[in-house]
Amino acid sequence: MDVVNQLQRQFIDYSASLHREGFLDDQFTQLQKLQDDNSPDFVVEVASLFFEDCEKLINNMARALEQQQGVDFKQVDASVHQLKGSSSSIGAMRVKDVCIAFRSFCEAQNREGCLRCLQQVTHEYSLLKNKLQTLFRLQQQILAAGGSIPVVE
Amino acid sequence: MSGNGASSSSLNMISGEDVVNNNFSALVVDDSPLLRLLHDIHLKKYGLKVQVAENGKVAVDLFHLGASFDLVLMDKEMPVMNGVEATKELRAMGVTSMIVGVTSKDGPGEQQAFMEAGLDYCFEKPLTPEIISFLLEELNKHHNKD
Numbered sequence: 001m002d003v004v005n006q007l008q009r010q011f012i013d014y015s016a017s018l019h020r021e022g023f024l025d026d027q028f029t030q031l032q033k034l035q036d037d038n039s040p041d042f043v044v045e046v047a048s049l050f051f052e053d054c055e056k057l058i059n060n061m062a063r064a065l066e067q068q069q070g071v072d073f074k075q076v077d078a079s080v081h082q083l084k085g086s087s088s089s090i091g092a093m094r095v096k097d098v099c100i101a102f103r104s105f106c107e108a109q110n111r112e113g114c115l116r117c118l119q120q121v122t123h124e125y126s127l128l129k130n131k132l133q134t135l136f137r138l139q140q141q142i143l144a145a146g147g148s149i150p151v152v153e
Numbered sequence: 154m155s156g157n158g159a160s161s162s163s164l165n166m167i168s169g170e171d172v173v174n175n176n177f178s179a180l181v182v183d184d185s186p187l188l189r190l191l192h193d194i195h196l197k198k199y200g201l202k203v204q205v206a207e208n209g210k211v212a213v214d215l216f217h218l219g220a221s222f223d224l225v226l227m228d229k230e231m232p233v234m235n236g237v238e239a240t241k242e243l244r245a246m247g248v249t250s251m252i253v254g255v256t257s258k259d260g261p262g263e264q265q266a267f268m269e270a271g272l273d274y275c276f277e278k279p280l281t282p283e284i285i286s287f288l289l290e291e292l293n294k295h296h297n298k299d
Contacts, residue, residue: 027279034194042194049187081230085257086187089279 004147011138015152028091054125057083077106094124178202182212183228209239225252237270244271
């Protein structure tokens, strides 16, 4: 039981740090509350879809911004808009915030600004992916030790 | 938030029993697999039977084939047929389901165009437990009137 308690404590502390540092907001907590015995892998599934979305959309943005003949800012904006929606839905606050700035640069048709935002969003996505994978590993460890996953408010 | 009579005072949680014991069906129309999964699980948690469609045309085709749903969650921006066009088509077909628009945080002008297509309500995505409870309450009211 001591092992489970320690793992649960680690999970709670790590979750709290992700919220404190702005990686995740309350929407992520809402997702965790939706997980139950009928959908035990719900949060991991949603996160996996989010990772797929991010990679596809970031590639779309990069390709569109590379165009030498002229950047189609509407196309870039469409991808940023989708990413903003996805990140908002999973509670990926820092990714979402970069998307908000990114859209302004798309509107202003500012290629340099867009490229900076693309770099930032790629960075924030990588950080978040790494942190969520760590969180899910902690979850697996708790379950393997016979414990339950605490929901961090 | 915009909608017929939707105000903050009516956004109250209904009882757990009301939430789970319902025979309502819902169609989630969204081109994002993530949002489809999210709303699917969310609505199922509240006891609704849920189907999903990846764009407005798939949704309209379902109704053409004779399907019916109490609630339609309609995303605005979708390929093939967007939410505005799909909503207009459904209303032109005589569909009386509660159609709820789900949008990103766009300007008020964009929400207005969506509402004018024939929505009952329009909310920002993702839907929260409070909003789903409110929608269930509204569905119950309409169901009890019939």
